[in-house]
Amino acid sequence: xxxxxxxxxxxxxxxxxxxYGKVHALEGVDLAIPPGVIFGFLGPNGxxxxxxxxxxxxxxxxxxxxxTILGLDAWRDSTRxxxxxxxxxxxxxxxxxxxxxxxxxxxxxxRGATHHAEISRLIDAFGLDARRRIRDYSAGxxxxxxxxQALMHRPRLLILDEPTTALDPLVQETLYDELxxxxxxxxxxxxxxxxxxxxxxxxxxxxxxxxxxxxxxATVGELRQRATTELAVRxxxxxxxxxxxxxxxxxxxxxxxxxxxxxxxxRGPLDGLLPWLTRLEISDVMISAPSLEDLFREYYKDDGAxxxxxxxx
Amino acid sequence: MNLAxxxxxxxxxxxxxxxxxxxxxxxxxxxxxxxxxxxxxxxxEWLQLPWVKAxxxxxxxxxxxxxxxxxxxxxxxxxxxxxxxxxxxFMLTLTSxxxxxxxxxxxxxxxxxxxxxRTAIYASTSAVIVLMGLPLCWxxxxxxxxxxxxxxxxxxxxxxxxxxxxxxxxxxxxxxxxAMAVSAFSKRRGNAIAFAFAAxxxxxxxxxxxxxxxxxxxxxxxxxxxxxxxxxxxxxxxIIQKHMLIxxxxxxxxxxxGLVVFxxxxxxxx
Numbered sequence: 001x002x003x004x005x006x007x008x009x010x011x012x013x014x015x016x017x018x019x020y021g022k023v024h025a026l027e028g029v030d031l032a033i034p035p036g037v038i039f040g041f042l043g044p045n046g047x048x049x050x051x052x053x054x055x056x057x058x059x060x061x062x063x064x065x066x067x068t069i070l071g072l073d074a075w076r077d078s079t080r081x082x083x084x085x086x087x088x089x090x091x092x093x094x095x096x097x098x099x100x101x102x103x104x105x106x107x108x109x110x111r112g113a114t115h116h117a118e119i120s121r122l123i124d125a126f127g128l129d130a131r132r133r134i135r136d137y138s139a140g141x142x143x144x145x146x147x148x149q150a151l152m153h154r155p156r157l158l159i160l161d162e163p164t165t166a167l168d169p170l171v172q173e174t175l176y177d178e179l180x181x182x183x184x185x186x187x188x189x190x191x192x193x194x195x196x197x198x199x200x201x202x203x204x205x206x207x208x209x210x211x212x213x214x215x216x217x218a219t220v221g222e223l224r225q226r227a228t229t230e231l232a233v234r235x236x237x238x239x240x241x242x243x244x245x246x247x248x249x250x251x252x253x254x255x256x257x258x259x260x261x262x263x264x265x266x267r268g269p270l271d272g273l274l275p276w277l278t279r280l281e282i283s284d285v286m287i288s289a290p291s292l293e294d295l296f297r298e299y300y301k302d303d304g305a306x307x308x309x310x311x312x313x
Numbered sequence: 314m315n316l317a318x319x320x321x322x323x324x325x326x327x328x329x330x331x332x333x334x335x336x337x338x339x340x341x342x343x344x345x346x347x348x349x350x351x352x353x354x355x356x357x358e359w360l361q362l363p364w365v366k367a368x369x370x371x372x373x374x375x376x377x378x379x380x381x382x383x384x385x386x387x388x389x390x391x392x393x394x395x396x397x398x399x400x401x402x403f404m405l406t407l408t409s410x411x412x413x414x415x416x417x418x419x420x421x422x423x424x425x426x427x428x429x430x431r432t433a434i435y436a437s438t439s440a441v442i443v444l445m446g447l448p449l450c451w452x453x454x455x456x457x458x459x460x461x462x463x464x465x466x467x468x469x470x471x472x473x474x475x476x477x478x479x480x481x482x483x484x485x486x487x488x489x490x491x492a493m494a495v496s497a498f499s500k501r502r503g504n505a506i507a508f509a510f511a512a513x514x515x516x517x518x519x520x521x522x523x524x525x526x527x528x529x530x531x532x533x534x535x536x537x538x539x540x541x542x543x544x545x546x547x548x549x550x551x552i553i554q555k556h557m558l559i560x561x562x563x564x565x566x567x568x569x570x571g572l573v574v575f576x577x578x579x580x581x582x583x
Contacts, residue, residue, distance in 0.1 A: 050582060059425050059580040079430040087426030093419030093583060095325065109317035110427040150426070 008071065010035040010157055010188040011056065016065035018051050018212075025051040027212040028065070033190060033205070035156075038183050040203035041192040042296065048212040049192040050090050053161050056190075057087055070156060083111070086153065090161035090192075092146030100130030100137070100145050107149045115152045122148040125174055139166040151178060158182060160191040164198060176202055196296055208296065223295055233295070234270070237263040238277065238285040249276055315429050318437040323445075326407050330445050333403040337396065337449055338456040344390045345460025345469070348383070357381055371524035374542025383468040387457055388547035391477050392538075400449065400485060401513055404442070408492035409505040411438035412575060417502040419583030431576045435497070439568065442489050450482040473550030477543045480552060483560045484541045488513060490564040491537075494571030498578065537563070 009032040016029040026048045033039045043049045054060045055067055058078025067074040069081045094103055104119050123130050126144040137145065143166045150158060158179070164172050179189050179202065193199055199206055200220055208216040216223065236252065243260040251272060254264010266273050270287070277285060348356070360366060360378050369377050372392040377385055390396065412435070415421035424434060454474050461469050492509045499505035516536040523533040533539045540556040 054580070054582070057425055059422070061577070061579060079428055079433075082426060082428040085426070087422075089419070089422035089426070090582060091419060092423070094423060095321075095420060097325070106317055106321055107423075107427060110315065110429050146423075149423070 008035075009033060009068075011067070011069055011190060013052070013056075013067045014065055016052065016055065016067055017063045018048075018055065018060065019063045025212055026055075026062075026065075029209070029212065029214055031207055031214055031217065033188060035188050036183060036186045037204040038179055038189040038202055039191070040199035040206040041190060041209065042194075042196070042199060042206060043192070043209035044194070047209045049209055050161055051212075052209070053090075053159055053190075053192060056159060057085070058082075084156040086150035086155040086158045086160075088146045088150040088158075088160040088163055090165075092142055094134045094142060094145060096133065096135030098134055099132060100128060100134060100141075103134060103145065104130065104149060104152065108152065111153050115154075118154065119148065119152045122151055122178075125178065126171060127174075140168060140171070143167055144171065147175060147178075151182070154182075154185070154187065156187055158187060158189045158191070160189070162193055163191055164193070164195060172198070224289055226295075234266045234273075235263070235288045236266045236273070236286070237261065238280070238282045241281040241283050246280060249273075252276075314440060315433045315437045318424075318429060318434060319441050322411060322438050322441040326410065326441075326445070329403060329406055330449075333399050333449055334452050336399050338452045338459075340393075340395050340399075341390050341453050341456025342460040342463070344393065345387065345457055345466070346464060348386050349460075349464040349466050353381070353383075356386065367524045368521070371521045371538075373544035375544040375548070377544060382548075383466060384470045384473060384547050385544055387469050387474070388477055388543040390457065391453055391481050391543040392541065396453070397517075400446075401488070401510070403449070404446075404485070404489050404492050405506050405509055407442050407445070408489060408496045408509070409499075409502045411442070412493065412496040413499040413505045414496075414502045416500075416580055417583060421580050422582070425580060432572065435493075435572050435575050439490070439493055442493070443486055446485040446489060447482060450478050450485055453481065454478040470547075470550065473547050476546050476550050476552050480541065480543060480546050480557065483557050483564075484537065487537055487560040487564040487567070490567040490571070494567040494574070497571035497575035500581070 011031065011033040013029055013031040016026050017024070018026040029048065029052060031052075041049055041052070051060065055062050056069060056074050058075055058081070061075050070084060072081050074081065098106070100123075104123075105113075108115050108119060126148060128141060128144045128148065130145070132141075134142065134145070143163070147160075147163060150160065163175060167175065176198070179191075182189055183204075203220060205219050206216070206223060207214050216226075218226065236254070237257075238261070240260045240262065245256060245262060248254075249272070251268045252264055252266050254262065257263045266287075273287070357378065360369065360381075366376065366378060369389065373389055374392075377389070415424060454471070454477075457469060457474055458471055461467070461471070491512070492505075495509040495512075496505045499508065516538055519529065519533065519536040520538040522529040523536070523539070537560065540559050542553065542556065546553060
């Protein structure tokens with residue numbers, strides 16, 4: 001890609017707005033994704049993930065703001081950008097009358113017909129029966145086909161919209177390995193997901209979007225740290241000897257999980273929790289840092305406040 | 314232009330195209346058989362009925378009873394309702410399938426991930442639709458030639474019929490470009506088909522209205538059929554350049570409008 005500094009952001013989004021009539025899908029998204037990272041893009045349905053990815057792919061035009069990929073304008077230069085980008089749409093659909101091999105050959109021809117070896121390797125790696133007609137494929141097989149067509153030309157940037165949908169755990173592992181290898185080769189991976197566990201396992205950085213705004217953009221480690229220090233949330237689990245649950249302080253939320261066991265979350269400084277626990281007859285207790293899932297839940301209770309806004313409060 | 318996309322479109326719609334080709338050829342052969350089996354005197358008598366005369370004049374662009382000939386009667390095959398039903402169905406299936414149809418079934422997302430510009434998508438699919446139309450229009454001519462040989466009727470002037478086949482092809486291109494433009498700005502395939510069909514059907518209605526009601530002739534130019542006149546062309550064997558030019562300019566205008574809209578539009582998830 002000409003004129004692109006390899007050290008500058010692979011994706012640079014500034015003040016991105018998108019409205020559909022009266023609906024504001026994006027409200028000033030700012031995001032910079034450095035090269036060579038696996039970047040997780042998290043958010044619930046309707047938060048603006050897919051709209052952002054579609055603007056990046058040149059499928060939609062932003063109402064305001066600017067998005068560049070590899071130094072090129074996402075709308076104006078979209079054809080040039082796509083030479084170096086692999087894209088998996090959220091709900092990948094194909095031509096049912098084609099066989100898997102024919103579809104991959106078609107995609108390859110548009111890219112110069114030079115990726116036959118990589119296509120064969122990926123077909124083997126994902127265990128796809130590419131000789132069958134696509135109309136006979138299961139949802140998982142279609143997803144594999146979509147992934148192969150996105151990965152086959154070893155693009156500098158991979159944009160994957162919920163790539164693990166419909167994949168069984170073994171194929172998910174294969175995909176994770178492929179993505180880790182891609183990042184090792186210097187490729188950048190941007191993927192959206194609802195699966196917090198895979199984001200935790202795979203990503204170098206994470207952005208969380210809510211109601212069209214980025215409310216968090218940090219490394220997974222920073223997010224965990226932030227959960228403990230800023231949100232002051234801890235996971236609490238204990239087992240009662242007598243099985244009688246006491247009245248809970250307001251900072252503790254949760255409920256019995258069976259066999260006299262209780263689990264929930266404590267919000268606030270620990271010096272409020274420890275004296276309360278000592279008054280109980282408990283056989284064991286565990287206080288741990290929150291998982292990314294806990295954090296995610298906290299963010300979505302928080303009416304879209306960014307980390308900066310929370311600090312200000 | 315993108316050759317991979319053109320091949321894909323050809324493979325996608327090849328079977329429908331073949332079906333249309335067989336239907337049109339078969340129909341024209343039968344048409345020649347049918348017109349040959351009816352004595353000329355009966356046909357002339359029948360054509361004198363006022364409403365039949367007006368109806369046919371609207372379809373072929375001139376009074377068929379003047380200079381009555383087998384060539385003139387055969388030219389009616391080029392504007393027979395069956396011919397139009399096959400051609401319009403084929404055109405609407407293709408034009409709505411390649412743009413808005415791809416958006417509707419979600420396959421446009423796949424194309425949008427490939428290094429193919431929207432202009433290339435539009436131009437490649439348009440080229441395939443136009444190229445597929447050429448054999449369809451010439452299948453009419455070949456069908457007449459085959460029918461003529463089968464019935465042993467040498468009175469049909471095949472050289473003059475060539476000009477009619479070209480005229481039909483240019484009219485096909487006009488309608489296809491209009492339908493491509495509708496496909497480019499539609500959000501749903503069903504809407505595109507309904508809108509394009511309504512406009513084409515409206516052209517037919519207006520054309521008949523002008524033949525029956527002189528006051529409507531002030532707006533007869535709004536119907537593309539006003540510029541499609543197979544009988545006068547079959548009589549002389551010469552292309553009416555003014556009509557061809559108007560249809561080609563109209564086709565270019567619709568095509569360009571469709572391209573501009575398609576390049577700028579948002580492609581929503583299916």
